Amino acid sequence: MSLDPGAIFPLAVTLESLTDPSFWVGVGVIAGTYAIVGLGLQLNTGFTGIVNFGMAAFMAIGAYTMAILVLKAGFSFWLSLPLAMLASMLFGVIVGLPSLRLRADYFAIATIAMAEVVRLFAQNARGLTGGNRGLFCEEENPSNCYPDAWNDVADSINGLVENLWADPPSLFPLLLVIWVAVGLATVALIYVQRTPWGRVLRAIREDEDAARALGKNTLAFKLQSLAIAALLGSFAGFFLALNLRTLHPVDFEPLVTFFAFSVLILGGMANYKGVFVGSILFWFLLEGTRFIELPEPPFTETRIAALRLAITGLLLIGLMAFRPQGMFGKRQEMVLGE
């Protein structure tokens, strides 16, 4: 009787992908992108007390505006970036003006509905967005999926590290740029949180009526908080576009926003550094399902996708039940509303 080693160790870890640098670079790129989304959510939910379920829309608007300006209107990459940031922030203000007056639960539903409207638009306005077929890669030249300006940046980064790392994975320049952006955004947000402006946000989170009684225009503060989150969302959208090369409406599902919420909660509420750690841990956990070689019969590709969904769901349920403050948060800063 011969024993199949796979039967004894069904969860054999393949060291092949563990030692493959492009695997780690890929995880780092996703983790960095979601760290930026998580920072926006931290500002909104952790520090201002507004439960923003629409981050996917800000990412979509950033990414699609940039891609449409470059591809359809012939703008330069560098000009399209600030315009896309503005578009995203403007959208945040337009959405926020009516909905930020509402109670937290209504606001949450309003923002997720708004995000679905954006995705529906991306799906159906085919002339502009390419619909479900996608946007970004040139139709006549599918090998060229990046704007030239980005290729130049990537080349010069590769040139700089040439002496240290001869042949880095293709996403390596993106990884560096993303994590520099994460670092800068974290430092900026921590600084801003110490200013009087940041303290007003916290006051609104604790007791909006009290803040209003002190003469603060709380709607304006909440709008500014939302606009900054929209700005961060557009950054994440750019990075997602450069990572995926082709934009599809399905990349901006509500699931994206809730991945970011998992990152936020894992790291902990009202703590910017937590987002950083939370994102790396969360994506290590999710992408980890790739380097554990699961036996094919029960574990088909859709089942592994289901597994990732289940991990996210269980993580959210478990954290909320047992440790709502996450790793680094304070419990008393978590209990929002009643």
Next chain:
Amino acid sequence: MEAGQMAEAASPALRERLEERLRDNPALGAMAVIAVIFIVLVATHGLHDVAQTGLNGLSLGAIYALGAVGLTLVYGILRLVNFAHGDFLTFGAYMAYLVNVTWGAPLVVAVFWAMIATALIGLLFERLLWGPMRRQHAGFLQLILMSIGLAFLLRAIVQWFWGTQIRLLDVDTTSTVDVLGLRIGQTELIVVVVGVAVLLAVGLMLRLTLLGKRMRALSDDLELAETAGIDTRRVVLYTWIFAGALAGLAGVLAGAITNLRPELGFELLLPIFAAVILGGIGDAFGALAAGLVIGVMTEWSTLVIEPRWKTAVGFLVLVIVLVIRPQGIFGKAKAV
């Protein structure tokens, strides 16, 4: 001349009175809006097309309404924005698939099994999650994120066992029936009849039975209901059975007129939320009426816009209601 002056003098007073009436009873305003839309559509597209799309809208609306009534009661009674409610629908639809297609039993049996199974998971999660969380006074964000986690978990379970491919219930999708000159698919007709009949039964049950009155009392004011001596724990359990069974039924009906896929319920969740908010959160009758209205409006919109945009109607209603009257058309003006 004199008459003109009188009319001018009367019109501000009249307008004021009308505005007052609308504020007190915005459902009148909503009905007026629907009537205007109806007349305009009949004038431009003819009665036949409007009635035909309206009939299709009733089947969609019955699904929304069945989903919304449970969601709104859970929201009103437990203060829980249950994002997993859509996946209750998905779960119900796949439970029916299991009995109807895999085991080959008739659809009627499958429908009952779907309702029972979904009610049971509603009870299960009340015991495992929501009850304990309420006792430790969990915050709003905790509960809402937990319900999202639960939604993912349910979808993952469905995807694990049935995959992402599109599946069909064993229903007749080809033969059609002519009713009053309108053509409707046999399955769609059954969905309309079953949906509307159950909605009527639910409405009567909420209005006439003691349990229905208790549910509405709890949804209106939990503490007051408790003070009045209502056994809230039992009503909460019945609410979950009620919400789960109706969600399961709605899921089967949705699966019968379209098809089954793991995203089925999540895609229906936002129009259902729109019905809940349009009807006024916690208001079961409001949710029933609003669900039907949104379903009919969605199908009517296909007369004017391309059908692929029709999903936007639910969102549009949601946005307009949130901006103009977030407490819904039947809700009283209170802090929202």
